[in-house]
Amino acid sequence: MKVIDEDGNLFGVVNVIDALVVLLVLAVVVAGASFVLRPAPAPEEPETTTQYATLDLGTHPDYVASLVEPGENISFGGQSELTITDVYATEVNGNQHVLARVALEDVAGTSPFEFAGEPLRINRELTLTTPQYRVAGNIVSVSDAGSELPLTETQVVLRSTVPSEAAADIDVGDTYTVNNRTLGTVESVSVYGTDNPSVNTVYVGVSYVTYERSSTPRFAGTVVEDGATLPFRTDSYEFSGKVVRTNAAQQAGTEATRSVTLQLEDVNPETANSIHEGMVEQFDGEAIATIDSVSVQPTEMVLVSQDGNVYLRDNPRKKTVTMQATLRVRETASTTQFKGQPIQQGSTVTLDLGTITIRATVTAL
Structure with missing residues (x-):
C-alpha cells in the first residue's frame, strides 16, 4: 500500500493536509500545557x-x-x-x-x-x-561578633571553717562541676587546728571560671574581690569561703619555720603535766607546730599580810608553762603569719596537739 495515494490521503484514510493541521494543534496544546504546568521560580530569600x-x-x-x-x-x-x-x-x-x-x-x-x-x-x-x-x-x-561568653580564669584564696572530716577530703585537683562543666579547681590547701578538735580552719587556693562583665569577674552572682564569700562543692564536701587573697592561688609570703617562745599562765597541774616535748600539730603528715621543750613552774601570786606587808608566793594550784616551739609560718616583707594570721610578741596562737588543744601567748619571736 502507498503511504500517500493519488488523492493525497495518508495510508488511504486521512488527508495529509488534515493530518498536518492536527499535529500542529497537538504541538501547540502540548507546548501550552508545559508552560502552564511549569513550576513558578522560587522567590529569592531575603538577605x-x-x-x-x-x-x-x-x-x-x-x-x-x-x-x-x-x-x-x-x-x-x-x-x-x-x-x-x-x-x-x-x-x-x-x-x-x-x-x-x-x-x-x-x-x-x-x-x-x-x-x-x-x-x-x-x-x-x-x-x-x-x-x-x-x-x-x-x-x-x-x-557584632563573639559566639562565646566572656569567661576568664580567676584565682583566689578562700578561708573557711569546716568539719575535720571535710577538711581531710579537700585535695589539690578537686573540681567543682555544674552541668558537666568544670567551674573551679583546687590549686592549694592548708588545714589548721582550732579550739574545737572536730573543726578545722582551711585556706584553699581555687581557680574559678568566672564571667567577666565590665572588666569585673563574677562567680555565682558575686563580684570576686577581697571579702567576698564564694562556694566550692564536690561530691564529697562543700563549703563557702571568704576571699582573703585575689589573683593568686597560694597564701601570701614564702614558707619558713620560726622558733618561738610560748607561755600558758594559771593552768591547773593536770593541764601542765599533759604538755611535753615532742608533741606535734600536723596535717597530712606535715608538722605545723612542734613542741621542742617544756618548763613548768608554779605560778606566783601576791599575798598581803594583815600588817600590810606584801609577799610573793608560789600558787600551789596554778602552774605557768613555758615552751619552746617550732612553727611553720609564711613570711612577707612586713609580717610573719601562722595559720594565716599575723603573729608578733603578745599574740595568741592555738595548737591542736592531738591529746590536748592549747591557746598560748607568744612571748618571744
Missing part, C-alpha cells in the same frame, strides 16, 4: 544578618537549667531565628543562675538591627521556647 547578645536567664531548678544547651535553634517567626552558642550556669541558693550567649539572625537592612520586629536593646526580654522548656531572660550585652 539576613547576625548579631550576638548575652541573656541573663535568671535562676532555675537544676532540671530546667540543665536543658539549656548550646546548639538549640529557636524560631521567632519569619526570618527571625535565635541560636544558643554558649551557656554558663552557677549554683545560687540551691538553684542555678544561667547566662546564655545567643546568635540572633534576622533580615538585613534595618538600622539599627532589629530582631523579631524590635531593636536589640539592653534589658529587652526574650523568651526561649522549645519542646522541653520555656525560660525568659533580659539582654545584658550586644555585639
Whole structure:
C-alpha cells in the first residue's frame, strides 16, 4: 500500500493536509500545557544578618537549667531565628543562675538591627521556647561578633571553717562541676587546728571560671574581690569561703619555720603535766607546730599580810608553762603569719596537739 495515494490521503484514510493541521494543534496544546504546568521560580530569600547578645536567664531548678544547651535553634517567626552558642550556669541558693550567649539572625537592612520586629536593646526580654522548656531572660550585652561568653580564669584564696572530716577530703585537683562543666579547681590547701578538735580552719587556693562583665569577674552572682564569700562543692564536701587573697592561688609570703617562745599562765597541774616535748600539730603528715621543750613552774601570786606587808608566793594550784616551739609560718616583707594570721610578741596562737588543744601567748619571736 502507498503511504500517500493519488488523492493525497495518508495510508488511504486521512488527508495529509488534515493530518498536518492536527499535529500542529497537538504541538501547540502540548507546548501550552508545559508552560502552564511549569513550576513558578522560587522567590529569592531575603538577605539576613547576625548579631550576638548575652541573656541573663535568671535562676532555675537544676532540671530546667540543665536543658539549656548550646546548639538549640529557636524560631521567632519569619526570618527571625535565635541560636544558643554558649551557656554558663552557677549554683545560687540551691538553684542555678544561667547566662546564655545567643546568635540572633534576622533580615538585613534595618538600622539599627532589629530582631523579631524590635531593636536589640539592653534589658529587652526574650523568651526561649522549645519542646522541653520555656525560660525568659533580659539582654545584658550586644555585639557584632563573639559566639562565646566572656569567661576568664580567676584565682583566689578562700578561708573557711569546716568539719575535720571535710577538711581531710579537700585535695589539690578537686573540681567543682555544674552541668558537666568544670567551674573551679583546687590549686592549694592548708588545714589548721582550732579550739574545737572536730573543726578545722582551711585556706584553699581555687581557680574559678568566672564571667567577666565590665572588666569585673563574677562567680555565682558575686563580684570576686577581697571579702567576698564564694562556694566550692564536690561530691564529697562543700563549703563557702571568704576571699582573703585575689589573683593568686597560694597564701601570701614564702614558707619558713620560726622558733618561738610560748607561755600558758594559771593552768591547773593536770593541764601542765599533759604538755611535753615532742608533741606535734600536723596535717597530712606535715608538722605545723612542734613542741621542742617544756618548763613548768608554779605560778606566783601576791599575798598581803594583815600588817600590810606584801609577799610573793608560789600558787600551789596554778602552774605557768613555758615552751619552746617550732612553727611553720609564711613570711612577707612586713609580717610573719601562722595559720594565716599575723603573729608578733603578745599574740595568741592555738595548737591542736592531738591529746590536748592549747591557746598560748607568744612571748618571744
